[in-house]
Amino acid sequence: MELRQLKYFLKAKELLNFTEAAEQLNISQSTLSQQIKQLEDELDIPLFNRIGKRVNLTEAGALFADFAFQSINKAQDGLLMLRDLHNFQTGKITIGVTYGLRYVLTPALIRFATQYPQIKIKIVFGTSEELIDKLNHLELDFALSFFGDIAVEKHFDYQNLFCSPMTVVTAPNSALAQKEMITLEQITQYPLVLPAKGYMTSKFVHDLFERHALSPNIAIEINDIPTLLELVKTGNWHTILAKTSVSQKDGLATIPLLGENMDRTAMIISMKEVYQKKAVKEFYRILHEEINL
């Protein structure tokens, strides 16, 4: 049994005239006859009564027609659904994001969710390690993260979003807050609270100090960034983050770090060879647009 045969059958049923049905189906009458016969053989029951040159539905034919119709319709509906998906009338996207890029995501997220309310969106916050892992398991459509060694795998696609200088983040009333610039060496004087292992920023900072043969005063490592920022606000500790990781609303001061390669690159990371939903591509577009505002 094939959908083709069911289509032929329904047309023949509609017109009760093989010749005309064949014409409308753009096949020859002999083909239609043969295909109907084949279907009947498989079903082991005649679908039509042939009385001379007249054709009538048998009871079996009448009953079977409903099923044939529904079978064809289900397949057709599936196709239509996919067309809709193409035009993202429906669907779901899952986005992984590091805390450091939440201010980048938010405006694009708001715009996208407003513009395409039919599309369900899931946001997963996590460390770079976690996000990479989820990407590999196809649990994310893409992730927003800073570029780093961990994530350099050949089956990933990388799209640059922007560069952001690393800054020391501190409370506005702290001694540091008045500085225009700061060097790595100077930072070692202050107690730091840093993201815990797993965060790209953590690795970046550790590598940075190691490269310059300096040992920072890491007072606290913490795996929750909002809490980390709360600690910084007390003025007792400072941290190192990309400038865009801190919002003006946070009420914190950011002091650029002096030196080479003190920029971090924010990226969209996605799996190569995985079908990119149109909704996802549209999200990319809005992300880039929001960033360039």
Added chain:
Amino acid sequence: MELRQLKYFLKAKELLNFTEAAEQLNISQSTLSQQIKQLEDELDIPLFNRIGKRVNLTEAGALFADFAFQSINKAQDGLLMLRDLHNFQTGKITIGVTYGLRYVLTPALIRFATQYPQIKIKIVFGTSEELIDKLNHLELDFALSFFGDIAVEKHFDYQNLFCSPMTVVTAPNSALAQKEMITLEQITQYPLVLPAKGYMTSKFVHDLFERHALSPNIAIEINDIPTLLELVKTGNWHTILAKTSVSQKDGLATIPLLGENMDRTAMIISMKEVYQKKAVKEFYRILHEEINL
């Protein structure tokens, strides 16, 4: 899009391994690959992500799978339904019957309906003309009627049920009721109530008198047999019917008609070349059985 491809797709989706899926489908891996690809081309969207040797469902694939499954299921259900029909677990039969044969039908009807309660039965009473017309329009599975010229068409099948002598039907208290036999000529003396035109019996009686160059005293023609019998019960009128058309319960006397060819043959009439449902064949069997009791 063909059901075959949908089946292949669902198996591949189930196992997420083309080689194994192909084995279970008893096709080669290359065939499976090609058919999946063809389906994807038609849907214009990949159903699987191929990451190296790994295969994963895309979102489109996951969504489409439901439709594919339902499409296949509907077709399969149709087939199952037809199998059931074969074994008459379901279905419907429509039987045409003349009033004259209602006592023949009833016991078979009761037995059949009791034994196969799932099968819907529709009984259509009508004149022979009406029944023949309905048979031609495939509105009946078969008709029970007496043999007559009208119904002799080559695209009909005839099965003899039994022969029944024509009798004069009269009230038990009427003068006629005492007779053991009666001739046509004698009948002309009595006022008759006969079935209206359209009934085979009507034609038969008219022809009969005409053949013998007699003119009967037809007081009333009526197209409702129960009412006709009520009229006969008054004793004022008499009628001519096959013996089996009158039940003992009716409380009427039947007097055989003397002469040649005074028998009527009850028959099952059905369309040639029209698929005979198993339920119908079973009904035939029960009919014959009940008659031979």
Added chain:
DNA sequence: CACATCAATCGGTATTTTCGATTTATAAAA
């Protein structure tokens, strides 16, 4: 009765499915 019509059938062609072998890519193991 001649004629037109319609479905079935037949033989041949075109298309499509299928297969086996090979290639390519990747994951796992050494």
Added chain:
DNA sequence: TTTTATAAATCGAAAATACCGATTGATGTG
């Protein structure tokens, strides 16, 4: 890293089958 095993894609040939045109047979119609 290199080797090995594994899985999907690809290629060319084959088998299967859908398709067509012509014909036949049967039937309804003028």
